[in-house]
Amino acid sequence: MTPDMFFLLASVLFSIGLVGLVSRRNLFVLYMSLELMLSAVNLLLATFSKVLGDASGSVIALLIIAVIAAEAALFLAMIIHLYRTHRTVDSDSFNKLRERV
């Protein structure tokens, strides 16, 4: 397998994540899209590490996985909290930042 295929896969994953982030409303889906984008970047890092023969890329990828784990805990807690206060997980109902004329 050539590295090109990995690059392509990473790009596709990142794009899917981005589109999901923009087009979906469920907070869980949004969270999953974010994770997908992070994973795509991670994949890219690991690929470059392999291609260039430099271990630091893999190290960073491992660190990011640790960060993702922490993030997952935080995110899920926040979503649960939002659901408790608003009884919904629709992201469009959290629009307190909108302009008021």
Next chain:
Amino acid sequence: MLSLIVILPFLSAFLMALVYLNNTKKKRYFFYSLVGVGTPALSTVLSFMVGIELLNGSDTIHHTLFQWIHIGDFNIEVAFMADRLTVVMISFITLIGTLIHIYAAGYMKDDDTYGKFFSYFNLFMGSMLLLVLADNPIMMFTGWELVGLSSYLLIGFYHKQSSNITAANKAFILNRVGDFGFIIALSLLFVSLEGTGFTFESIKTNITMINPEMLSLIGILLFVGAMGKSAQIPLYVWLPDAMAGPTPVSALIHAATMVTAGVYMVSRYSFLYVEIPDIGLFIATIGAASALFAAIIASYQSDIKKILAYSTMSQLGYMFIAVGLGAYSSGIFHVFTHAFFKALLFMGAGAVIISLHHEQNIFKMGGLKKDLKLVYITMLIATLAISGIPPFAGFFSKDAILVTAFASEHYVLWGMGSLTAVLTAFYMFRLLFSVFHAKGKKIHTLQSIPKLMTYPLVFLAFGSTTAGFLGVNGSYGGNAWINTFLALPDLELHIAHSTEYMLGGLNVLLALTGIGLAYKIFAKEAKEVKADRLFQKVVLNKFYIDEIYVFFILKPLLTLSDFIAKVIEPKIFDGFINFNVWGYRRSALFFAKLQNGKVRYYALYILMGVSAMSCYLIFKLGVM
């Protein structure tokens, strides 16, 4: 000393204003009289001292008080200058001004606002003295404006009546029209001189560096200023209305201050006007037209003060004939003699008005000869003087002007002047006969006149008799002392003595004709003129000039203002601004929609931004 003459009246005006404002109810008759009359008297003494200094040989006296404006080459000093012309002016301004102040102390005695009156009065004197003693045109303009201001204050002095306020406004606004010309002339003069100094002396030296066309323009514009102040056609309409003020004010405006400012100004710029004789001729023509025009109107008026007002305008016309034709000394000489008899006439009229409980219609008076003997005699002297009967003052000065017109071969001007002389004698004696000779209409209970009002009359009667001897022509055995003393760039006249005698005789004859005519019609019984014929009706309504002004200037102006206020301002200007506001609101609302508070949209915007940047990097800069 020179600056004190000007500063003293201003100081006393300020002091009296402070004292008056401190307690407006309190009378303080003695204090106001002392300060108000004392200060002009002091100025008179100082003026005469300056006069003596000049008589002893010094040419001009300069006195710089301080530097006012200094920007690069532009340097204006608060400075005073007294040359011979100035000395003649200040001597009679202060002398007659003081007499009018004394008279006013009697006239205004019972007025509640005595202090205010004298404060304004001294301000008026101070402004006029500032105008006359100024060393540079800017200072002169300051005095010029202050004269306008104080005349406005005094004309509208009885401010409880709205017609008086209208009269004051009229005087002020018409003077503004003239001042506009004046200030443009000054600006042009300054620009043309290219920073070679802006005092009268330096202008005089550098006048040749201005080309004739520019000089003519400046000359005309300066004269526009004179037209306003000195009530010449077409800016004269304020003068009759200015009679709304108290009589001493009229006397001060017409004799000592204000109206003579225009003649003085033209004489002051005589070095400019000698370069442009065509403009001089224009001035003389306007003067002659005003003289004749005012004399015709005066012959049909029935208000004692209005007759005198028009007679002032007529006499000012004479002065402008003189200065226009280049006989500056004769013009100033007539200003000088006119001050005496016109002050006297106004004071006499004021005395009559007071004694008749503020009656001003001459046809409701009559037969006052016995009761007001002193007033009658002094007014007779003044009337003889203004009519040009020798040896009273008016004869010599008027004769000098008419001789100038004749000798410089401007026969039309001379004819108009002579015709005016007939009319002058006619309307003045018409006034005198109606008031003092004709049968009284009803038995008046005369109010007594304060003594203070009669002393100045006697003094002025003396002046009206003798002031003319200062300028007796060569042909009458004099040496025209005033002409020699003034040393203005006068026109050289070559005229035989016999012709001069003939002209003088003719003048007297014309005056006697006017007197005879007036005697025939008005001496026995004075009847008010009825306007049956068209001409009489037109003259009685002062040629409808006021109405013409209203129709051609005031109405269009008001209509235009109305149009601007109701259409242009709300529709166009406000409309433009409101349209802008509307536009900003609309675009703001559009952009506000983007900020909808939904996070995923914000992510979309970020995506769009990043995409745009990427496209730019890739396609424009060719990073890949």
